[in-house]
Every structure is written in C-alpha cells, then in structure tokens.
Amino acid sequence: MVYFDNAATSHLTPKVIERMTQVMSQVFGNPSSLHQDGRKANQLLRQCRQELAQALAVKDNQLIFTSGGTESNNLAIKGYALANQDKGKHLITTSVEHHSVLHTMSYLETCGFEVTYLEPINQTISAQQVKEALRPDTILVSIMYANNETGDVYPIEEIGTLLTEHQAVFHVDAIQVIGKLSVHPQELHIDLLSASAHKFHGPKGCGFLYHNTLKLTPLLHGGQQENNRRASTENLIGIAGMTTALLDCLAKEKENLAQIYGLKASFLKQLDQLGVNYYLNQGANSLPYVLSLGFPETNNALLLTQLDLAGFSLSAGSACTTGNIEPSHVLASYYGKTSPRLKEVIRISFSEYNTLAEVLALAQILKKVIKH
Structure with a gap:
C-alpha cells in the first residue's frame, strides 16, 4: 500500500521504534516510585519534559503529558472553563474545529456555558471576527492552527495579539502543525x-498540553502526577517516543518542508499534464502537508474505494468519523450543506517519507479511476 493519509496518523520511524524499545527494556520503573528503578524512570520523564519545553521555548512545568490530542483539547477547554467560570461563561470557537473541540463545547453548553461558533469567510477565520464576538464575560477562545481536513492555516498570531487586551485565554489546537513547523506559544500569545x-x-496514545501556568480543573482524579493536573501513571514509553519524534522532525524542518512543497507541486503538475479535471479546496494560506482536492461529478466514497483496491490509502477528511464518509462539517461551513463539493472532495496528506514516484503513480491511478 502507498500511504497518503498522514493527517490521520503517521508511521513510527526506525529511530522512534529504537528509542521506545530501549525504554521498554531498560526503564520499566514507575516514575512516582522512590526506589532506584523509579528514580531512573523519573529522570527520563524530566529529561523528556525539558527537551520538549526547550523545543517550544517554554518552561518544563508548563507541559502536561496526556493520552493525545482529544484529551489535550478536552483538558484545555473543559479544564479552563470549569475552573474559571466565576469570570464568565462565554466561549468562542469556530464551526470548522475538530470534533474533540466541538463536542467539548457542546458538553459545556449543557453546563450553562454559552458558545459562539464563528463561521469561516473565504475559507478563513479573521481576528476581526473574534474581536466582534468578544464580550466582557468571554473567558476562552479556541481556534485551530491548521484545519485537519483542508490544511487551511488560520491567523493565530493576530488573534493571540488581539486577546492580550482581553481576559479571555487563547487555546490553539496545533495538532496538524506541531512537528511540521516550529511553534513557540509565548511568541504567538497562545x-x-x-x-x-x-x-x-x-x-498513538500520547500527547501534551502546553498551559501558560493557568488554573485548570483536572479531568482525571487519583494520584498527584503532572503537578496534580492529570492523575495516572505517565506513559513513559510513549513520551520517550514522542520526544524523539518531535526533536527529529524539527531538526529537519526546512528540509522536510522543501520536500513536501516539491511533492505537492509535482503531483498537481502531473494531474494537469494528464488532463485530470479537479479543483483545489483550500484558501490562500495552507499547509503543504495537506491537499484537499475535488473532482467534479465524482463520488468521493466510490473514488476512495477504488483507490484502496488499487493500493493507495487516502481519506475524505477526519479519521474520527471512521466507518462512514459523512458530509464534512468543514466543507459544509465553507460552501453550504447542499454543495456538491461535500461528496466530491478527498484529502491527500503527505509525509517526508513519501516519494516522487509515489505521487506520480497516484496521479496516474486517479486519471484511470476517474475516467472509468
């Protein structure tokens, strides 16, 4: 199989596998234990936290290790809202967020919070929209850095700067950006x-949440791990693998970006040369790692099935709606719920481990499948 669904998940590199295997065999103690094995595990945990903090240019006590993006988003939004509702109960987000944000917001609405959902204009969310939605009782704004379905990048720094003049804190789902671009939360006012x-x-099963030393209500109760912010024994094997992966990606950031831009350009050029009828489904500012393409009068469910049978793994959008190709809430926000684009668009998400031969082969098979 040729894999082009890296926005859903990416494969472990040999370097990450080697590091995790080493930790599994040599550092099996509980980081909270006081004996030598526990102290050894705790030392590795502190080392990983320090290395990740340095990569983000933040303090190590500002990182909370979690089970992944969904938990990080839940802890950020639910944790802050519940802990600070005495300041207000109004929240702002967008209609194109990942479901781990949208469903968390829906839950908070059942708890008496009021949520404003900003609709994209020309496939983006502007700082002006946020400014107009702010109220004296707004306590949190949650906007993703880059959309997981289209790759569109939103003006995070501009919005962060705007919020420095307001009590509302700024949460950013950076799940599609971390590891691809250097991100320093404090510089962006996140x-x-x-x-x-x-x-x-x-x-899988590992992530982190950066917090600007904020008061958060824990989602999990039990031990005193993560400075009393998240109970549960830390996933040391996963944390070590995550640290290795992130540092490795950031060390090759410019090289990887150049490669991805090249793959994307070569793929689109090949489609043009083959005479494939398509349209780009992205705004002016988007990540090269995610390519959202539509093929007029071509059903994306049938197209993806044929591509799968031909040995190519792609998707129509978020992997969290697995089992069905339902109309995308992102595309519905962009174009309306009745737009034919909702059933025509597929997502191609590249990795630096994809090759030129693979993207050219994908263009060829697309022409063949669409023609028939």
Missing part, C-alpha cells in the same frame, strides 16, 4: 496548546 504524537511519527 495560552493553551494541544499536540498529538502520532501526527509527527510518534506513537
């Missing part, structure tokens, strides 16, 4: 930032 290891060649 107060809460979510990341997930398996999006940048780390293991």
Whole structure:
C-alpha cells in the first residue's frame, strides 16, 4: 500500500521504534516510585519534559503529558472553563474545529456555558471576527492552527495579539502543525496548546498540553502526577517516543518542508499534464502537508474505494468519523450543506517519507479511476 493519509496518523520511524524499545527494556520503573528503578524512570520523564519545553521555548512545568490530542483539547477547554467560570461563561470557537473541540463545547453548553461558533469567510477565520464576538464575560477562545481536513492555516498570531487586551485565554489546537513547523506559544500569545504524537511519527496514545501556568480543573482524579493536573501513571514509553519524534522532525524542518512543497507541486503538475479535471479546496494560506482536492461529478466514497483496491490509502477528511464518509462539517461551513463539493472532495496528506514516484503513480491511478 502507498500511504497518503498522514493527517490521520503517521508511521513510527526506525529511530522512534529504537528509542521506545530501549525504554521498554531498560526503564520499566514507575516514575512516582522512590526506589532506584523509579528514580531512573523519573529522570527520563524530566529529561523528556525539558527537551520538549526547550523545543517550544517554554518552561518544563508548563507541559502536561496526556493520552493525545482529544484529551489535550478536552483538558484545555473543559479544564479552563470549569475552573474559571466565576469570570464568565462565554466561549468562542469556530464551526470548522475538530470534533474533540466541538463536542467539548457542546458538553459545556449543557453546563450553562454559552458558545459562539464563528463561521469561516473565504475559507478563513479573521481576528476581526473574534474581536466582534468578544464580550466582557468571554473567558476562552479556541481556534485551530491548521484545519485537519483542508490544511487551511488560520491567523493565530493576530488573534493571540488581539486577546492580550482581553481576559479571555487563547487555546490553539496545533495538532496538524506541531512537528511540521516550529511553534513557540509565548511568541504567538497562545495560552493553551494541544499536540498529538502520532501526527509527527510518534506513537498513538500520547500527547501534551502546553498551559501558560493557568488554573485548570483536572479531568482525571487519583494520584498527584503532572503537578496534580492529570492523575495516572505517565506513559513513559510513549513520551520517550514522542520526544524523539518531535526533536527529529524539527531538526529537519526546512528540509522536510522543501520536500513536501516539491511533492505537492509535482503531483498537481502531473494531474494537469494528464488532463485530470479537479479543483483545489483550500484558501490562500495552507499547509503543504495537506491537499484537499475535488473532482467534479465524482463520488468521493466510490473514488476512495477504488483507490484502496488499487493500493493507495487516502481519506475524505477526519479519521474520527471512521466507518462512514459523512458530509464534512468543514466543507459544509465553507460552501453550504447542499454543495456538491461535500461528496466530491478527498484529502491527500503527505509525509517526508513519501516519494516522487509515489505521487506520480497516484496521479496516474486517479486519471484511470476517474475516467472509468
């Protein structure tokens, strides 16, 4: 199989597998235990936290290790809202967020919070929209860095700067960006930032939340791990793999970006040369790692099935709606619920481990499948 669904998950690299195997065999103690094995595990945990903090240019006590992006988003939004509702009960997000944000917001609405959902204009969310939605009782704004279905990048720094003049804290779901671009939350005026290891060649079931030393209500209760912010024994094997993966990706950031831009350009050029009729489903500012394409009068469910049979793994959008190709809430927000684009668009998400031969082969098979 040729894999082009890296926005859903990415494979572990040999370097990450080697590091995790080493930890599994040599550092099996509980980081909270006081004996030598526990102290050894705790030392590795502190080392990983420090290395990740350095990569983000933050303090190590500002990172909370989690089980992944969904938990990080839940802890950021639910944790802050419940702990600070005395300041207000109004929240702002967008209609194109990942479901781990949208469903968390829906839950908080049942708890008496009021949520404003910003609709995209020209496939983006502007700082002006946020400014107009702010109220004296707004306590949190949650906007993703880059959309997981289309790759569109939203003006995070501009929104963060705007919020420095307001009590509302700024949460950013950076799950599609961490590991691809260097992100320094404090420079961008981000107060809460979510990341997930398996999006940048780390293991599934591991992630982190950056917090600007904020008061959060824990989601899990039990032990005193993570400075009393998240009970449960830390997933040291996963954390070690995540740290290795992120540092490795950031060390090759410019090289990887150049490669991905090249793959994307070569793929689109090949489609043009083959005479394939398609349209780009992205705004002016988008990540090269995610390519959202539509093929007029071509059903995406049938197209993806044929591509799968031909040995190519792609998707129509978020992997969290697995089992069905339902109309995308992102595309519905962009074009309306009755737009034919909702059933025509597929997502191709690249990795630096994809090759030129693979993208050219994908263009060829697309022409063949669409023609028939």
